[in-house]
Amino acid sequence: MMIPTIPTPDELLDKGFSRGKKQADLMRTQKIPKHLKGKRIEERRVITSCQVIKDKLKSILDSVPDIEDLPPFYQDYIDITVGVDDMKQALGGLNWAYGILTQLEKEYGSKIRKNPSEKATTLQKQAYGRIASVVNKIKKDLDFLDFAKANLRNMPTIDFDATTIVIAGFPNVGKSTLLNQISGADPQIANYPFTTKGIQIGHVERHWKSIQIIDTPGLLDRPVLEMNDIELNAIVALEHLADAILFIFDASETCGFGLESQYNLLKQIEKIFDNIPVIYLFNKMDLIEDTSYVEQYVDELDNSIFISAIEGEGIDKINKVLDSVKKIERNEEEEY
Numbered sequence: 621m622m623i624p625t626i627p628t629p630d631e632l633l634d635k636g637f638s639r640g641k642k643q644a645d646l647m648r649t650q651k652i653p654k655h656l657k658g659k660r661i662e663e664r665r666v667i668t669s670c671q672v673i674k675d676k677l678k679s680i681l682d683s684v685p686d687i688e689d690l691p692p693f694y695q696d697y698i699d700i701t702v703g704v705d706d707m708k709q710a711l712g713g714l715n716w717a718y719g720i721l722t723q724l725e726k727e728y729g730s731k732i733r734k735n736p737s738e739k740a741t742t743l744q745k746q747a748y749g750r751i752a753s754v755v756n757k758i759k760k761d762l763d764f765l766d767f768a769k770a771n772l773r774n775m776p777t778i779d780f781d782a783t784t785i786v787i788a789g790f791p792n793v794g795k796s797t798l799l800n801q802i803s804g805a806d807p808q809i810a811n812y813p814f815t816t817k818g819i820q821i822g823h824v825e826r827h828w829k830s831i832q833i834i835d836t837p838g839l840l841d842r843p844v845l846e847m848n849d850i851e852l853n854a855i856v857a858l859e860h861l862a863d864a865i866l867f868i869f870d871a872s873e874t875c876g877f878g879l880e881s882q883y884n885l886l887k888q889i890e891k892i893f894d895n896i897p898v899i900y901l902f903n904k905m906d907l908i909e910d911t912s913y914v915e916q917y918v919d920e921l922d923n924s925i926f927i928s929a930i931e932g933e934g935i936d937k938i939n940k941v942l943d944s945v946k947k948i949e950r951n952e953e954e955e956y
């Protein structure tokens with residue numbers, strides 16, 4: 621979402637009034653019957669001012685899509701980042717001002733035309749007063765949109781048509797290292813209001829299939845009982861995106877978490893992402909000589925893959941498994 625620069629009421633009025641004046645000045649050199657000239661100039665001045673302000677409001681309104689039409693992921697994102705209701709209220713304020721300016725434009729245009737020339741300047745001043753009062757009334761809405769612009773600037777770009785793989789695993793197990801290995805070049809790093817860290821999204825094209833891999837540090841890396849409502853919400857959002865979970869174990873335990881607690885985390889995540897296939901990876905195998913300790917966990921799981929993300933070992937195997945991941949068809953209308 622690219623919201624344009626949000627002006628203050630003063631900036632909006634300055635822009636409108638100065639363009640109005642410019643247009644009026646241009647008319648002074650034109651050949652217009654003397655008894656009409658004053659009226660025409662003031663009428664032009666009022667109409668131009670209204671239109672310039674309305675154009676700016678419209679460009680802001682047009683930049684924000686209808687929130688109800690957005691995928692649920694973005695609705696949640698906007699709600700948690702700036703608040704959907706506040707956003708709607710601010711846009712409603714701008715819409716209101718747009719409507720009133722349209723009325724003033726018509727009302728004063730016709731008043732100036734119908735009244736005697738001597739009254740034109742007085743009417744123009746009256747119109748300006750009312751325009752200023754309308755624009756000043758939406759100050760809080762403009763302020764809010766300026767805040768929303770800043771906060772929604774770095775929203776993640778999710779490809780809803782791609783097959784989506786969500787990475788999970790304790791901190792330091794090698795999630796980022798793996799994401800970089802699989803998706804090559806720089807992943808997209810965006811803000812993520814659900815955690816204190818950003819979201820990372822990598823893209824891979826394989827056999828005409830787009831795969832996006834999402835890492836949400838600080839979210840799927842700790843026990844569910846420790847989560848607050850916002851985090852649980854974020855998990856629901858991920859649940860609606862994920863076609864498979866890539867669960868990473870640090871087999872070396874150098875991340876500071878034993879395999880036992882990593883296994884418990886996996887069980888919790890499997891419970892939440894019920895029905896979504898999980899791919900099990902045992903990372904940092906380069907640090908391990910004797911694998912018997914790891915084997916006892918591997919035995920509990922189907923099809924785990926041993927890898928060394930840092931050395932690029934096992935990446936081929938992951939890619940093969942990713943090829944077989946099917947996109948889950950969801951009927952979002954029903955689920956929400």
Ligand SMILES: Nc1nc2c(ncn2[C@@H]2O[C@H](COP(=O)(O)OP(=O)(O)OP(=O)(O)O)[C@@H](O)[C@H]2O)c(=O)[nH]1
Pocket residue numbers: 790791792793794795796797798837838841903904905906907927928929930931
């Ligand atoms: N020896 C070895 N080290 C690895 C491997 N993969 C990752 N590391 C190291 O483990 C540390 C953590 O890796 P990251 O990729 O940052 O882990 P992460 O899971 O993204 O960590 P957070 O973002 O903090 O949750 C880094 O020092 C990596 O270099 C591996 O296969 N072998």
Ligand SMILES: [Mg+2]
Pocket residue numbers: 795796797837
């Ligand atoms: Mg990381």
